[in-house]
Amino acid sequence: MTAVESSTRVVLGGTRGGPDVPTLRQDRWWLQPVVTVSVLTAFVIYSTWAAFQNKYYFVGSPVHLVSPFYSPCLASTCVPGSKIGFAFSGWNLSPALLILIFPLGFRLTCYYYRRSYYRAFWWSPPSCAVADAHATYSGETRFPLVMQNLHRYFFFAGLIFNSLLTYDAIDAFRQNGGGVAVTVGTLVLCVNAVLLWAYSLGCHACRHLCGGNVRSFKAHPLRYRFWKFLTPLNAKHMNLAWASLIFVALTDVYVRLVASGALTDYKLF
């Protein structure tokens, strides 16, 4: 059989369901879409609120803690100590709005999140063996969904942000006034950085970059090592996507509570 004979033709725009097509499933298939909608909606509401707050994103003592929503802090109005050396002057809105597009774009175009929110929000389809809520299907061939192809570029932007957040985590060991200290906040920033790296390195685009388009790994031992290292993370991509999403919000909550004086950043040693 030749390659042409064995190929399957996918017809975009064909009939594939509709709101009136019943499902035979008796289990609680709707539970997963409901959880996805709830968590993603809660995250979007919280992160939008936090991004517009423009305060309580930096702690200067006993160690330096910066909220991941505000790092890097690029506006000249940033709280002293939270700046990274370069700043846009004349930006009077929240500095979080300057950088939001990059982590947001990375998550929004992630293959796993696409699968989740297409199912949960568009019911396209909501679950296996449950009909699509829409009678036609055009895939990701038109604007705006064709923009999902930008994911590989957002991946590189995500690496820069991960590096900066890792720097923040290391900087959180530096005690105000000199010396090294470990606080609960230090550990929170470290866990956040580790989860973000684990999520990003398990990215499908990253795995393809390392192991794709290779005829034989024998000729590319380094790429093979990377690919071997990333593959288990890729297998856990769904778990890491949720864990890193929830933890990045919790990190902002922690920094916010400490910065506002509602919580003390307990010094461990």
Ligand code: FES
């Ligand atoms: S596929 Fe999820 S981050 Fe790239």
